[in-house]
Amino acid sequence: MSVRVASGLFRLWVVFSVLWLAAVGAYTFVSYQDPPQHNLINGRPAFDDLIPAYGHCWSRWSSNDEDWVRIEDLPVAECERFVDRWRIIQGGLLIALCIPIAIFVVGWGLVWAFRDFLPARSP
Numbered sequence: 001m002s003v004r005v006a007s008g009l010f011r012l013w014v015v016f017s018v019l020w021l022a023a024v025g026a027y028t029f030v031s032y033q034d035p036p037q038h039n040l041i042n043g044r045p046a047f048d049d050l051i052p053a054y055g056h057c058w059s060r061w062s063s064n065d066e067d068w069v070r071i072e073d074l075p076v077a078e079c080e081r082f083v084d085r086w087r088i089i090q091g092g093l094l095i096a097l098c099i100p101i102a103i104f105v106v107g108w109g110l111v112w113a114f115r116d117f118l119p120a121r122s123p
Helices: 005-033 052-058 075-117
Strands: none
Touching: 005 075
8 A cells, every 4th residue: 555645745735725714714804803993192193194005095185174183084094994904805815825825836846856756666
């Protein structure tokens, strides 16, 4: 009875990939539900308009317009929360898919490289 390393490693990869996807999915779901709140300084919002991802949130609001500073009406904060949530989803998908694929490629390469080291099969 010969040991079939390639099929065993593939099954192991499938099991760990499913567990990895479930873990990253749960973490992404929890992170999406509760993104970080933006800071308030002395009751006024302290937004970071230097982050490039928030650029479209600030394009409609000028710095001399005081409407956006009211706590009751924070359209900039909601836009930034939407951007934060979208970045959480993108990061979760990237981590969830790229790591199992990279491990698969490395494992496949190792199986391919060491295949010739096995003894020849008798006919």
